Amino acid sequence: FPEPSQVVSSQKLGSENLIDETSDIEDLLREEDYKEENDYSTETSGALKWKEDLSRKAAEAFLRQQQTTPNLRKLIYGTVTEDNEEEDGDTKEELGGLFRVSQSASECKHKADSLDCSRFHVEVPHDWDLEEVMNSIRDCFVTGKWEEDKDAAKILAEDEE
Amino acid sequence: MATQAHSLSYAGCNFLRQRLVLSTLSGRPVKIRKIRARDDNPGLRDFEASFIRLLDKITNGSRIEINQTGTTLYYQPGLLYGGSVEHDCSILRGIGYYLESLLCLAPFMKHPLRIVLRGVTNDQVDPSVDVLKATALPLLKQFGIDGESFELKIVRRGMLPGGGGEVFFSCPVRKVLKPIQLTDPGKIKRIRGMAYSVRVSPQMANRIVDSARSILNKFIPDIYIYTDHMKGVNSGRSPGFGLWLVAETTNGTFLSAELVSNHQGQGAAVLPEDLGRNCAKLLLEEIHRGGCVDSTNQSLALLLMTLGQQDVSKVLLGPLSPYTIEFLRHLKSFFQIMFKIETKPCGEELKGGDKVLMTCVGIGFSNLSKTLK
Known part of the structure; x- marks a missing residue:
């Protein structure tokens, strides 16, 4: 990550650096700035505020992505238990050459023969009598708070203006 | 042995329906072994046998082999035929058990399916016929499966232990499915x-x-x-x-x-x-x-997205159920399709738990057996 001081200094050198970089957006920004020559340096730093910490933001977004997405992906696609044709493990443990030790159903075996049902049961139910739990879904309803751009009251108010 | 080479092999009776349904749609034979092999009462149960009989009724040319103890099942799918069918479901499971799979298969029949199912309409294990009618049918409509003949009717209500319910289901056939973009459930x-x-x-x-x-x-x-x-x-x-x-x-x-x-x-x-x-x-x-699809219908939505035209489909789901997770694995092995899975944390919003955004490109499955008129 760049040090904060470095960021500031690079902005002070802005005019030279900008000429070197040939991005279209920056050219546009510069053209606007030429119109107000007197306030040049402060304007540039303001206009380029979004560029600050770009690498930090990118790194954070990347880490966030790493933490959440692949885990679910790995959970689903990573551990595919292939079924082997061979009877595994059964033949090895024999008692007195006659009896086989029946392996008590391991977790995998248990799952393989459990109930085939699509219902997703609630394992740990919330206490819906509590006010805070009730509030956690408040905005799922039309009676709850709406997003800025969809709030009917706000849109109406804007229309009147 | 040529067909055996590309058949898929599984163990255990769990997820039997999704394996057989995906096998039918993809045309890949499937072999399921060790069905309750260690149980006191080994092999397939009545309700599973009834399900296999139902598959046999709605397809043409399926080959089903079950060994003597019922612990091994080999299924080579035929063509989905459809037409008018009647079926007595086992009362060990609700009609929902059978109907869920029919919802997956019905749009791809040669002739539109018109089926009468008898058994238990409401039980504690399976999604009831009422709920499937209220949630799965609107979902199918999103994929372009609609029309006058699209109907699910409860003629008689049958409860355990006696049963005696009756349901009528009819579904039009489609050549291709529309891709969906369900990313905002609304309020x-x-x-x-x-x-x-x-x-x-x-x-x-x-x-x-x-x-x-x-x-x-x-x-x-x-x-x-x-x-x-x-x-x-x-x-x-x-x-x-x-x-x-x-x-x-x-x-x-x-x-x-x-x-x-x-x-x-x-x-x-x-x-x-x-x-x-x-x-x-x-x-x-x-x-x-939350999400744009009910937790029981997650797998149905994902299946129809997979089978859609070669276009991007997106759906926002709540937490994935164990059934859905296994279904995603099966989709990968039958259709070689993997979803892009993005977690969407709820953050500050008061909209319940974290959501998952599922994205895929359809395989462009088209119903070739549908008769042209």
Whole structure:
């Protein structure tokens, strides 16, 4: 990550650096700035505020992505238990050459023969009598708070203006 | 042996339906071994045998081999044929068990499927016919499966242990499916539901409605819970009552919950007031999970996205159920398709738990057996 001081200094050198970089957006920004020559340096730093910490933001977004997405992906696609044709493990443990030790159903075996049902049961139910739990879904309803751009009251108010 | 080479092999009876359904759609044979091999009563159960018979009825040229103990099943799928069919389902499972798979297969038949299913319409294990009607049918419509002949009707309500219910299902066929973009569930605008009772006092249903409303009214005023009391021959062979609720959003998402009373000879009697309250709380749980598709229909949505045209489909889901996770693995092995899975944390918003955005490109499955007119 760049040090904060470095960021500031690079902005002070802005005019030279900008000429070197040939991005279209920056050219546009510069053209606007030429119109107000007197306030040049402060304007540039303001206009380029979004560029600050770009690498930090990118790194954070990347880490966030790493933490959440692949885990679910790995959970689903990573551990595919292939079924082997061979009877595994059964033949090895024999008692007195006659009896086989029946392996008590391991977790995998248990799952393989459990109930085939699509219902997703609630394992740990919330206490819906509590006010805070009730509030956690408040905005799922039309009676709850709406997003800025969809709030009917706000849109109406804007229309009147 | 040529066909054996590319058949898929699995162990255990779990997820039997999705394996057979995906096998039928992909045309890949499947071999399932060790079905309850260590159980005191090994092999396939009645309800599974009934399911296999149903598959045999709606397809043409399927080859099914079961060994003597019923612990190994080999299934080589034929063509989906459809037409008018009748089937007596096992009462060990609800009609929902069979209907869920039919919903996956029906759009790809040669002739539109018109089927009468008899058995248990509402039980505690499987999604009931009512809930599938209220949630799965609107979902299929999103994929372009619609029309006059698209119908699911409960003719008779049958509860455990006697059964005696009857359901009629008809579904039009489609050559291709539309891709979907369901990324915003919208907001819940109303709650609908039905309290049903058979062979008990009709007053039971009213008691359920009152208690369920007492909880849901704290969130939204637009609630209507119908009462349904089927009589005579339409009430099946056993008494019982239950409730299902559906929350409908502004963008056409349906989230559901349901509860059924204990059946005769199964534990203590359930008070209708408790049932109503608990069912309302289950609906709140489902709303907390959220997403654009009900948790029971996650796998149906993902399947139809996979089979869609070669275009991007997106759907926002609540937490993935274990059934769905296994279904995703099966989709990978049958169709070589992997979804892009993005977690969407809820953050500061008061909209329940974390969501998952599922994205895929359809494989461009087209129904070649559909007759041209």
